[in-house]
Amino acid sequence: MNLAIFASGNGSNFQVLTEKIQAGSISAQLSFLFCDQKEACALKRAERLSAPHFSFELKEFASKEAYETKLVALLDQHRVDLIVLAGYMKIVGSTLLQAYKGKIINIHPAFLPEFPGVHGIKDAFKAGVPESGVTVHYVDSGIDTGKIIQQVRVPRLENDTLESFEQRIHQAEYELYPKVVKELVERIRK
Ligand code: GRF
Numbered sequence: 001m002n003l004a005i006f007a008s009g010n011g012s013n014f015q016v017l018t019e020k021i022q023a024g025s026i027s028a029q030l031s032f033l034f035c036d037q038k039e040a041c042a043l044k045r046a047e048r049l050s051a052p053h054f055s056f057e058l059k060e061f062a063s064k065e066a067y068e069t070k071l072v073a074l075l076d077q078h079r080v081d082l083i084v085l086a087g088y089m090k091i092v093g094s095t096l097l098q099a100y101k102g103k104i105i106n107i108h109p110a111f112l113p114e115f116p117g118v119h120g121i122k123d124a125f126k127a128g129v130p131e132s133g134v135t136v137h138y139v140d141s142g143i144d145t146g147k148i149i150q151q152v153r154v155p156r157l158e159n160d161t162l163e164s165f166e167q168r169i170h171q172a173e174y175e176l177y178p179k180v181v182k183e184l185v186e187r188i189r190k
Helices: 012-022 041-048 064-077 094-099 120-127 162-189
Strands: 002-007 029-035 053-055 082-085 104-108 131-138 148-155
Touching: 002 012, 012 029, 012 041, 012 162, 029 041, 029 064, 041 053, 064 094, 082 162, 104 162, 120 131, 120 162, 131 162, 148 162
Parallel strands: 002 029, 002 082, 029 053, 082 104
Antiparallel strands: 104 131, 131 148
């Protein structure tokens, strides 16, 4: 059972997942981290964790199709069974979606369908909701619209600042994502 994790920036979810894989609590191999930003912190984390990693950027290609064709070749070559998006900031295009249909999951820092999009944490905070959450879902052609796998609620406390709220959301991600990946891996292996 081979996983690929995709990230674009910080890579803290990638790190948490990789540590669980390396500790044996998720029974899968990490085939590689793919990062579409060559300067991203996620790549430095991969080096520190001695995790295989690849990086190329969309701007190096003539089209998104060409970029994703290279990605699909890399995934096929490593016989990847599940693609785990963890802060991957691109919309998955039809080339990758069709090749890995039903095999791509994502984590979103809000309780979907509430607050989709790139500012899920800030939008929930600004809206003043009493609670938001974290969602793991399958990826389809929309933005944060795929079938929900699991989600948890995270309260927004009265004295929360955006920073403290954000931290609590991330903490919930670090608990939920490894749990869901572990369960999916076990289900796929059966
Ligand atoms: C996470 O909040 C995730 O939900 C969102 O992007 C953020 C990535 O953080 N999709 P990191 O790169 O894993 O630190």
